[in-house]
Amino acid sequence: MHKDDNAALDAFDYRILERWQHDTRIPAKAIADEIGLSVAAVQRRLKRLRALGVIRREVAELDPRKVGRPVTCIVGVDLDREGAEDLARFRKKMLASAEVQQCYYVTGQNDFMLVVIAADMEAYDAFTRRVLLADGNVKSFTTQVVLERVKTGVSVQLPG
Template sequence: MSSTQAANIDGFDRKILEIIQQSNRTTSDQIAEQVGLSPAAVQRRMKRMREQNIIQSDIAVVNPKAVGRGVTLIVQVTLERERLDLLDTFKKEMKAHPAVQQCYYVTGSADFILLVTAKDMEDYEGFTREVFFDNLNIRNFQTNVVMDAVKTGLSVPVILEES
């Protein structure tokens, strides 16, 4: 989304986005009551924001521990070579791997930052063998094990501060 699209989001849209980021199960009737629009107007705005990819997806957030993925790891990956074809291949592999929750191509000392879940450290070791050690273009990787998920989420602040 470009900055031009962001300029097309008005105060009603921002309020709607704030509400649905807390729970996408909030009904259009409930949203309408909170923002001062009709339910039909809320539905039209949400449809437009989905079409414009402002709302990228409607998902359920699953507790990793509840499904046996109690270990979260933050992994910095440095590639041997940064050719476009190799970068694209790595990105494609990370998008397809179910253990990778998030993958960022970054500047700095590493090329990528990954957020990975695993059942346990043995499971993570298997991940490293499959994804890193079997890949000749991985120079190195550094892993940080999350001890306490103090704050997690994907909410984006959308309400403008009044000056």
């Protein structure tokens, strides 16, 4: 979606999205009853929102600690060269790295910010050696180890 694509969304869409982004297991009937639409209308709108790309994915949020990945690191990466091909190659490498939970191309001191999940510091060290240190275009990187996951998620504040 582009900036102006949200013009296609109305108040009912936003009310549906507000509920859906917090719990995709909520029955369409519960949403319909709450916002005053029919079940069929809610289902049609959800289908349309998926087709528009407003709803990108519907996934389960796992607790990393409970699946053996208790270490979270925030990593700032500075590249030596930032040409289009260099950036594309780095993006591709991040997409292929299972440890990288999130990757952002950013302004400021770093070129990329990563959220990396690992089993322990040894696994994180192995990741940095395999993915960052082995990349001749990575000038430097800094790591901040997360002490507590205070707030996580992917919900988006919606208009209204």
